[in-house]
Amino acid sequence: MNQHKSLLSQAQNQSARLQGLWQLATSRSKSDEEKAKLMLTLARDTLEVDTALIGEVDGGHFVIRYLVDGLGLFRANGICPLEMLCSAATRSGESTFFYQMQESEQFCNVEAVHASGVQVYAGVPIWVGDELFGTLVFLRRHPMAEHEFSKDDKVFMELLASWFGLMLLRTRQTQALQTQALTDALTGLPNRRAAELRFAEEIARARRDNSGFAVAIADLDRFKLINDNFGHDVGDEVLRQSSQIMREALREGDWIARWGGEEFILFLHHSSGDDAFAAVERVRLAVKAASYVTRSGNIKVSSSFGIGEFHLGDADMSRTLSEADGCLYEAKRRGRDCVVASEGREGTTLWRAGVLQRALQEQRVLAAYQVMVDLRTGKPVADEALARLKLSDGSMIPAGEFIEAAEGVNLIHEVDRVIAYQSMSRCTAALEDGFDPNFAHFVNLSPQFLARKELVEQMLDFAVAMCPCNVEFKENKPIVFEITERQLLSDFESMRKDVQPLLDFGFRLALDDFGSGYSSFLYLAELPVSFLKIEGWMVRNMRSNIRVRHMVESMVSLSRRLGIITIAEHVEDSGTAEMLREMGVDWGQGYFFGKPEL
Structure with missing residues (x-):
């Protein structure tokens, strides 16, 4: 009778635990991140451990993606300080358990393990098909009363690892789609949408640092003639090569995005006046000096640039971009293959011309x-x-x-x-x-x-x-x-x-x-x-x-x-x-x- 009651209690506990897991997994009111933390908390409490974490494989390392840490040993979204905690389970590809961790062959000589006082370890690989996505890790400082995890505990861990695998896969797919949506397929550069999103971050940074910046709009001169004379595939190759040349010619920390067609936008940190002009002039000279290798032979290309400066009082980028547009128009008018810098006065004809030209292009x-x-x-x-x-x-x-x-x-x-x-x-x-x-x-x-x-x-x-x-x-x-x-x-x-x-x-x-x-x-x-x-x-x-x-x-x-x-x-x-x-x-x-x- 006592054995029956014990089995019934275990079944009821496992049932309640799985029911809680199911309710969290199917909740529509919570994000994946909220679900992950709640599930780790549920697992930590029901398994009676101190710490639960997800170590995701990222660039050859394990990054702690989600964490519930009662021991205060780790920080989320950082490289795991104990790679062995995550890799111990992945070496064999199977779940790994240690109940006297400090005496185990793998961890007995690891000083951090002894310093933390951790005794109990459970590591469950997170597989998605044949690909290893990470490890689900549980840690406990004091020895377990039952000496080891039960079969139900291990099943529960496997179910958690399976769900976390699907969640990590979904996250990667979402990130891949977002990256694809913000990346120019031809050049691999950020596209216009990505640049516009990044502008908001750069404006916030400039205000924190009390420092302005400049942007330059670049246009490959007479690019239409390349397409018309050699074909669009040659034109595409010129765009790819020129974008790489411009990126390499920029100063460290500056960035470039494809603005549309044969136009690119260059972002110049902590720059104004002569500094911005010199940085852009270096890019122009690099574009001009290069020889573009195509199936139709080597092609020489020049480029025109218009620079606009951001002022800390500006609400957004519209004035700066309009100035750059106007200066680019002036560079074209002067015969191309040159850099024209903004005078920074909103009332100038250049500014108005830039605003008008962009408005005509965008049907405004x-x-x-x-x-x-x-x-x-x-x-x-x-x-x-x-x-x-x-x-x-x-x-x-x-x-x-x-x-x-x-x-x-x-x-x-x-x-x-x-x-x-x-x-x-x-x-x-x-x-x-x-x-x-x-x-x-x-x-x-x-x-x-x-x-x-x-x-x-x-x-x-x-x-x-x-x-x-x-x-x-x-x-x-x-x-x-x-x-x-x-x-x-x-x-x-x-x-x-x-x-x-x-x-x-x-x-x-x-x-x-x-x-x-x-x-x-x-x-x-x-x-x-x-x-x-x-x-x-x-x-x-x-x-x-x-x-x-x-x-x-x-x-x-x-x-x-x-x-x-x-x-x-x-x-x-x-x-x-x-x-x-x-x-x-x-x-x-x-x-x-x-x-x-x-």
Whole structure:
């Protein structure tokens, strides 16, 4: 009877222990790390030992991955100070037990074992298939009352080791997937996502150390020609070799990532000014000096670099990256194969150009639409597409803050193209939804855009594709292109030729900022203008300046004789709107009627 009770008690204890193990293993509310620590604690308490640990094989050593240490001998996530504790069980590949550890052949001469006072040892190899992942180790300082672990104890340890094997496998697989997701497959470098994640760590470090840093964006010069002339496999080989050369040329502690395409980003610790320039110049020279061995022979490559400096007051990397972008653009403009450093002033044309160039690449130049109303009826009759630049943090920059930079670095035609296409797409959607086909959509076009015949032809092709077949137009199509009177042009014949294809298609022409320059009336004489937009300064000042008011009245009178619709810009209050209506101005545009909306 006593033997039966003893067996029943053992069975019940084993059942409770296994049930606890099962509940922990299947818990959905706990992470693997939480489960591991709780399981080790359960095992330590039910096996009546002092310390339980998982030693994982890592680079030829055993690393203590999980630990419940009642003896205070170890630390988690460190190399096991007693490799023999983990390797003792792996030599034979089977579970190993010592009940008088200090007298065992393996540990009798190990001073640390004697110093710790550990007497009892259990080591269970953690196998996953045929691969050894680690060892499950239990230690006890005092001799065991039962002299050795029971059969149930050993079964329990084997079950734990099996579960820990699956957990370690899952962890490795997850880490491998994360590494793969953050690694550029071609070069083996961290990819853009990895670099962006690391930026947050570097910013925190810089603030702790009260020290700034710099980044450089590198671009392989004329890389497209390599792909076009030799094939993409040769281009890939050049990317692989150049990335390795740049990595080796960096200073110790600095790092490089592939930013996209043939662009790389270099991170320079504790660097600014001349230090950063010298470090990047060394990389440029290394790239240029190398001979790239490919199946098509040896190829020489040069590279361009733009440097941006991080300031401790910056919230994130957006300003620094924009500076580097702008400097890279300037390096290209200067003829390539050079390094351009940032001046660190957010208001510079370089900074704005860098922001704009990146925004164009990432489709963050957007159209915001401002309504125009008929001053007689108060009804909306048109809208104007105004460029907006969306920063990486979601904030918007109005056109006035980057258009000048776009003109200065020859990107204005790209802004025009993007906004025109967005406006035409919106017009098409409105027509298909049954909106009034007489509602006009105004789009700004620069002389730089109009002078590029291929862009005009592409836009007309796009317009043909967008034009709904089920909509009939009386005479003209809804799109109106604005040219500004501020841009002084002497060759009106060329301008007429540039706009003629648009007029032939049925688009109309508006003259913007009328009254702001010297060539206003020449435009009216030489170009078939359908709309005249009165300059905003005149609209704002006509109520307080009688001479300005008379000038506006003259413009309205002249436009009426020429059959041109007048539009007053910058109408900001009801009094101005009423005065314009009384003067005979046809349409109004401004905050009084509505702000630009995306």
